[in-house]
Amino acid sequence: MGTRPRIAAAVALVAGGGLIAGFASRTPGTSAATARVECGVERWTVKTLGDRPVLLPARPTTIKFLVTRPTSEGLPQTRLPFERHIYRVTAAVTLVRPEDDGDFHLVLQDGAGRTMIAESPMGSCGRSATLRRQLQMAAARKRLRLCSRASVTGVAFFDFQHGQTGVAPNAVELHPILAFRCLTGEVVTGSAPQPPKAGRPGKLRLVSVTSPVSAGSDATLVVAAPSGATCSIVVTYKSGASSAAGLYPQRARSGRVSWRWMVGTRTTPGRWPIDVACGAVGSLHTSFLVT
Numbered sequence: 046m047g048t049r050p051r052i053a054a055a056v057a058l059v060a061g062g063g064l065i066a067g068f069a070s071r072t073p074g075t076s077a078a079t080a081r082v083e084c085g086v087e088r089w090t091v092k093t094l095g096d097r098p099v100l101l102p103a104r105p106t107t108i109k110f111l112v113t114r115p116t117s118e119g120l121p122q123t124r125l126p127f128e129r130h131i132y133r134v135t136a137a138v139t140l141v142r143p144e145d146d147g148d149f150h151l152v153l154q155d156g157a158g159r160t161m162i163a164e165s166p167m168g169s170c171g172r173s174a175t176l177r178r179q180l181q182m183a184a185a186r187k188r189l190r191l192c193s194r195a196s197v198t199g200v201a202f203f204d205f206q207h208g209q210t211g212v213a214p215n216a217v218e219l220h221p222i223l224a225f226r227c228l229t230g231e232v233v234t235g236s237a238p239q240p241p242k243a244g245r246p247g248k249l250r251l252v253s254v255t256s257p258v259s260a261g262s263d264a265t266l267v268v269a270a271p272s273g274a275t276c277s278i279v280v281t282y283k284s285g286a287s288s289a290a291g292l293y294p295q296r297a298r299s300g301r302v303s304w305r306w307m308v309g310t311r312t313t314p315g316r317w318p319i320d321v322a323c324g325a326v327g328s329l330h331t332s333f334l335v336t
Contacts (some may be wrong), residue, residue: 084170085146091124092202092220093166094182095173098124103131103198103223108155112213116203125203132219133198135228139322140211141189141279143288146170149189151222152211153197161213162204163197164220165189171221181223187285191277191320192227193328199223248327252301254319256333261310268321268329270297276323278304282335283313297323308335 090096111134114127139160140152147167154160165186171179185198199219206216252267270276274297280287291306302323312335322328 084167085148087205088120088122088202089170090122090173091128092164093171093174094178094200094221095171096124097173097175098129100200101130103133106132106134108134108136108153108159108161108213109157111201111217112159112161112215114201114215114217116215116217120203120205128201128203130201131198131223132201133196133224134219135194135196137322138190138192138195138197138227139324140277140294141191141286142210142277142293143286149186149286150210151189151197153195153219154211159213160211162209162211162218162220163199163222164202164218165222165225166220178221178223182221185222185225188225188227189222189279189286190227190281190318191279191322191328192229193322194228196224196226196228197222198225249321249323249329251329251331254331254333257336258308258333259336260308260312260314263305263307264333265303265305266319266321266331266333267301267303268297269300270302270323271326272297272300274302274323274326276302276321276326279320280306281318281320283315283317 085092111132134153136153136155138151139154140150142150144150147170149165151163151165152160153163166182168179168183171182174182197219199222202218202220204216204218204220206212250269252269254266255264258264266278268276275294276297277294278292280289280292287306289306289309291304295302295304314335316332316334318330318332320328320330
């Protein structure tokens with residue numbers, strides 16, 4: 046082979062390799078950078094206990110106390126002294142929503158209307174934490190639900206203000222959640238099916254729910270609620286709160302609010318709870334059967 050053919054072959058090989066490398070770099074979910082973006086970036090090690098901190102014993106407190114704690118404008122990537130505290134608050138859980146970074150975003154509210162956020166990270170995003178903390182986070186995540194009175198235990202954390210739903214004035218959070226217990230009408234997996242019941246009679250009323258429904262099919266829920274009320278929904282399976290598309294807050298129109306979502310093909314058969322919360326209007330608990 047002459048010099049020119051060899052050069053041409055080398056150029057073609059380099060070009061081909063560049064195309065392959067370029068394609069690989071664009072393939073979703075294959076790079077470490079993509080994984081980090083999916084799990085979150087800002088102060089992520091602190092959020093998920095990846096720095097394996099020595100934390101102080103849990104102690105009860107109030108939302109009022111937490112949302113009035115001073116904080117600085119600039120937040121470091123390392124843990125602040127206040128962020129070594131574990132707190133337990135008793136509050137209403139008015140929103141449970143899956144986020145793009147894998148977190149479940151909870152809004153906690155006290156009797157005076159003060160709100161703050163609590164977050165539960167996805168298990169695969171918290172693997173740098175100690176095994177003890179990973180188990181606590183996983184157990185708490187499975188129990189999350191809307192609840193008019195819940196005990197929520199988590200690590201104090203200061204986030205950046207970026208318009209989050211329910212954010213406190215100082216952006217303090219319980220992040221991650223280490224324990225969760227609904228103190229009113231708690232549903233225990235494997236217990237006998239419970240009949241539908243409203244949180245506040247006369248405010249919210251169950252109109253219809255698809256039950257039974259087979260895995261892989263769509264389910265719907267319709268609730269009677271005052272027009273203009275904003276309502277959140279949480280569907281809880283054996284694996285925890287569902288992140289199915291369609292389970293997001295809705296505003297009631299003409300006295301009705303409704304949701305439609307797909308039951309995953311791998312959903313465990315059984316009767317699973319559905320919780321709806323409409324802020325001051327009230328809450329409603331029901332269930333549906335997956336076959």
